Amino acid sequence: MGVAFTFPGQGSQAVGMGKELADTYSEARAVFDEVDEALGEKLSDIMWNGPEETLTLTANAQPALMAVSIAAIRVMQARGLDLKAKVSYVAGHSLGEYSALCAAGMFTLADTARLLRIRGNAMQAAVPVGAGAMAAIIGLEHGDVDAVCAAASSEGPCQIANDNGGGQLVISGAKSAVEKAAALATEKGAKRAIMLPVSAPFHSALMGPAADAMREALAKVEKKDPLVPVIANVRAAPVSNAEEIAALLVEQVTGQVRWRETVEWFAANSVTTLYEIGAGKVLTGLARRIDKSVTGIAVNGPADIEAALASLNG
Known part of the structure; x- marks a missing residue:
C-alpha cells in the first residue's frame, strides 16, 4: 500500500520543538544551524527557549516548523531512507507545503527558510491588525x-x-x-x-499583497521538479512540475487549503499510511476523522523516527 509524508502547518509549534532531535542527531543540528544562518539570526534559540509569543509570530513559526520537519527528514535519510523509493507523495498543510517541497528537493533548505520568512512577514503586513x-x-x-x-x-x-x-x-x-x-x-x-x-486573515482575498510578494520571491529562487509529486493544497491533486507548483503556491496564499479532499484523494488512490513529519500530531488526528481507512503516524522524536524507519525499510 502507498505511503505519503505530510507536513504540519501553523498551530503545531511549541517551545522546545526539535531540541531532542538536535541533542540526539548531528544531522538535525546541522539543519537548525543552516536555517539560523539563512535567516541571519538564532531562530533555534527562540524555538527551544521561547518566549512562546515570539515563536508564535507568523514570521518565526513558519520557518521554525519547517526546520523541525526537515531535521527529521535529514535524520531519516542519513539512516537509509530513500524518499523516492519509499514515499509515493508529499503534502503539507499551508506552510507545510513548503516543508514538503523542501523534503522532496524542489527548494534548498536555505531558500525554503527565506521564503517562509518572506511569506510570514508579507501575510502579517497585508492587513492592518484587527481588520x-x-x-x-x-x-x-x-x-x-x-x-x-x-x-x-x-x-x-x-x-x-x-x-x-x-x-x-x-x-x-x-x-x-x-x-x-x-x-x-x-x-x-x-x-x-x-x-x-x-493575527491575520490567512487564506483569504485580503492576503492579495502577500500573494504578490510570494510571486516575486518564488520567481527568484532555484526550483527543481520534486522527487515525488506533491498534493497541492489548492488543487487536492498531484503536481510534479516545479513552475506549476510555484504558481499554485502563490494561489495558496489567498486560496483554500483543501485538506479533507487531500486525505480523501490519498484514500481513493491506495495511499493508506500518512507519516506526519515534524512538530505535533494535528494532521494525524485529522486523517483519522476524515477517512478510517487511512492510518496517520506522527514522527517527531527519536523513538518515532526509529519506528518509522523500521517500518519503511522493513
Missing part, C-alpha cells in the same frame, strides 16, 4: 459554510480558508464579515462557531 479575522465552524457541511460566507460578504470579503475535514471548516476575511458569517452559521445549525486568536 481581519478567522473563525472555526464546527458541524456544518462545506456547501452550507460556503453559503453563509456568501451571505456575509456584504460586510466584506469572507471565504473558506481551511477545509480540515471531520466537520471542521475555518473561514477567513474582513472581521465584520467573519463575525456575521459565524452568527449565520450558528443560526444554520453549526455546533460551534469559534473566533480564532490569529
Whole structure:
C-alpha cells in the first residue's frame, strides 16, 4: 500500500520543538544551524527557549516548523531512507507545503527558510491588525459554510480558508464579515462557531499583497521538479512540475487549503499510511476523522523516527 509524508502547518509549534532531535542527531543540528544562518539570526534559540509569543509570530513559526520537519527528514535519510523509493507523495498543510517541497528537493533548505520568512512577514503586513479575522465552524457541511460566507460578504470579503475535514471548516476575511458569517452559521445549525486568536486573515482575498510578494520571491529562487509529486493544497491533486507548483503556491496564499479532499484523494488512490513529519500530531488526528481507512503516524522524536524507519525499510 502507498505511503505519503505530510507536513504540519501553523498551530503545531511549541517551545522546545526539535531540541531532542538536535541533542540526539548531528544531522538535525546541522539543519537548525543552516536555517539560523539563512535567516541571519538564532531562530533555534527562540524555538527551544521561547518566549512562546515570539515563536508564535507568523514570521518565526513558519520557518521554525519547517526546520523541525526537515531535521527529521535529514535524520531519516542519513539512516537509509530513500524518499523516492519509499514515499509515493508529499503534502503539507499551508506552510507545510513548503516543508514538503523542501523534503522532496524542489527548494534548498536555505531558500525554503527565506521564503517562509518572506511569506510570514508579507501575510502579517497585508492587513492592518484587527481588520481581519478567522473563525472555526464546527458541524456544518462545506456547501452550507460556503453559503453563509456568501451571505456575509456584504460586510466584506469572507471565504473558506481551511477545509480540515471531520466537520471542521475555518473561514477567513474582513472581521465584520467573519463575525456575521459565524452568527449565520450558528443560526444554520453549526455546533460551534469559534473566533480564532490569529493575527491575520490567512487564506483569504485580503492576503492579495502577500500573494504578490510570494510571486516575486518564488520567481527568484532555484526550483527543481520534486522527487515525488506533491498534493497541492489548492488543487487536492498531484503536481510534479516545479513552475506549476510555484504558481499554485502563490494561489495558496489567498486560496483554500483543501485538506479533507487531500486525505480523501490519498484514500481513493491506495495511499493508506500518512507519516506526519515534524512538530505535533494535528494532521494525524485529522486523517483519522476524515477517512478510517487511512492510518496517520506522527514522527517527531527519536523513538518515532526509529519506528518509522523500521517500518519503511522493513
